[in-house]
Amino acid sequence: MTGPETPRRRSDVTRTAILEAARERFASDGYDRATVRAIARDAGIDPSMVMRYYGSKEGLFAAVIDVELDFPDLGELDPDRLGVVLVTHFLELWERDTVLRTLLRVGVTNESGSDRLRQVFATQLVPAARAFVPDPADAERRAALVASQVLGMALVRYVLKFGPAADMSRADVIAWLAPTVQRYITAEAP
Amino acid sequence: MTGPETPRRRSDVTRTAILEAARERFASDGYDRATVRAIARDAGIDPSMVMRYYGSKEGLFAAVIDVELDFPDLGELDPDRLGVVLVTHFLELWERDTVLRTLLRVGVTNESGSDRLRQVFATQLVPAARAFVPDPADAERRAALVASQVLGMALVRYVLKFGPAADMSRADVIAWLAPTVQRYITAEAP
DNA sequence: ACTGTAGGCCAACACCCGTTGACCTCCGCG
DNA sequence: CGCGGAGGTCAACGGGTGTTGGCCTACAGT
Missing domain, CATH: 1.10.10.60 (Homeodomain-like)
Structure with a gap:
């Protein structure tokens, strides 16, 4: 294919x-x-x-649009640092090359683009989440929440270029977003 | 209007x-x-x-793309319920009509679309945030964080239509996102 | 009843797109 | 030396686009 x-x-x-x-x-x-x-x-x-x-x-x-999220080895990680590690990794991914920006930009208007985006979500993000969520049954939902925050930050920071979002330092982005991602993955369902 | x-x-x-x-x-x-x-x-x-x-x-x-975020009266509100009220309001906004979806879809590829989106952010979201953040000086940053989460959820739920995100009930979306938004606005800077 | 005009249609223009097929120009090999 | 094919150019085709201007038609004001 x-x-x-x-x-x-x-x-x-x-x-x-x-x-x-x-x-x-x-x-x-x-x-x-x-x-x-x-x-x-x-x-x-x-x-x-x-x-x-x-x-x-x-x-x-x-x-x-041949993209690999390419997660680091999450296996031997302190589960409390999951948020920090994930957000850091995603920031690097977005800044390293243009493929994710492409995918986001195109996924919004082009059907084969959003297909690919859903596929990356289902085959790469969801499995990664499955290993850490309390109940594997809602891994999909928790992965979707993580995706919403990570893609949202990428959107305002790299695509729409909202001033305050684009100007934040990487450290600040991590400090603010990590707890959110951490909670979406590990917290008890509300 | x-x-x-x-x-x-x-x-x-x-x-x-x-x-x-x-x-x-x-x-x-x-x-x-x-x-x-x-x-x-x-x-x-x-x-x-x-x-x-x-x-x-x-x-x-x-x-x-003549959009009014049209916030409810936030003045006499228990500050602890800010997250819930805001997320609820945004969900209604996104589901009521198509204008925000249009703006998001177009803002990603079209310059005049993203201009308008930045303008809505600066003239409507930032001022609304200014009234509640601890330090008015970083109202912009906190508003950007809120925007990242809210736009991100809109993206995966209404535009990209990630299955798990689209299938979540409104109550679940509110339950998960409200604490995030609440923290972005009222929490001490990390 | 006559007529000016607002509301609407039609056909065309100039441009740009993705895609195609004919043609050219080397270079490695027999 | 001859030559076949890979790597590349060129011009064109068919179709779709935003936009324009001329023409028709029905109705309101006199």
Whole structure:
């Protein structure tokens, strides 16, 4: 489905140039406004090469939104520090590259974008939560609460760029959000 | 502001028909995918009428995103119930009409949409927070934290439609989010 | 009854999009 | 040396977009 695992070719340079340009364009413009022509221009090649290598705009997009939340080893962790560790990890994830920003930006308007976002939620966040919640039966609900706070902060801080949210230091964000996330995961249901 | 007014001219009927169709299209499709032609078709008129009455697509959009958060009277409220009252109010707001959904959807891709969103934040949420935070100097930061949680829940529940978030009852959402919001507003800075 | 005008439709314009297929240009290998 | 194919360009197609201006029509004021 995703990722044609072809061996190394001489055209890999162009291939990755397209991918890199696409990452930035999709991240900053969203799916609709990011045109194949603009991506090709950024990559310094002809638009038709995009089609040759990725089949279609949808195919290129699918190659871009291949995201791994890539949690650290939570197994041997003091459960009281879960909130701090998770929020710290998410902040790093958002600041490291553009893929999550892309996914958020596109997930809001594009169906295949929100599909992918739901999939990441279901296959990566929910299982991670399952190991720590008091009752595995409501792991989904607790993961959704965590997602609401983490995505919400990412939204106001990195996408909408609300002044006060964007200006907060990482330490402050962690200090404020960690207790919230901690409670959503470990607290007794209200 | 917006009420059922008896149309003095025949054109007022068309005018509001366009506005109503635009509200739904922008809410469900976002700015780019909501085409003037589709809106006109929904309203049962010709696309050129949209231009006649609203000047441009951008002008029509500006008429759509006229939002009032319209807080209840918070003045004579037990400060301990602030979280519950605020979360309840926001849930009602999101479920009452489509304008906030539109704003969120468009704010993520469209510059004039996120401008408007920042403006609502600065002129309506921040002042409301200022009355309750311990130190008025960091009202902006606390309002941003509240916005991150409230917008985040709206995002996963109403826009991305994460199963567990969409299925939660209103009472459960309030029970989980109210303490968070309460803390963001009234707690001592960490 | 006549007519000016507001309300509405139709067809077209200029532009941009994703996508396609014909063509060119090297370079490695026989 | 010949040549086949990979890597790349170019121009075009069909369709959709926001927007414009000319034309029709029904009704209100005289």
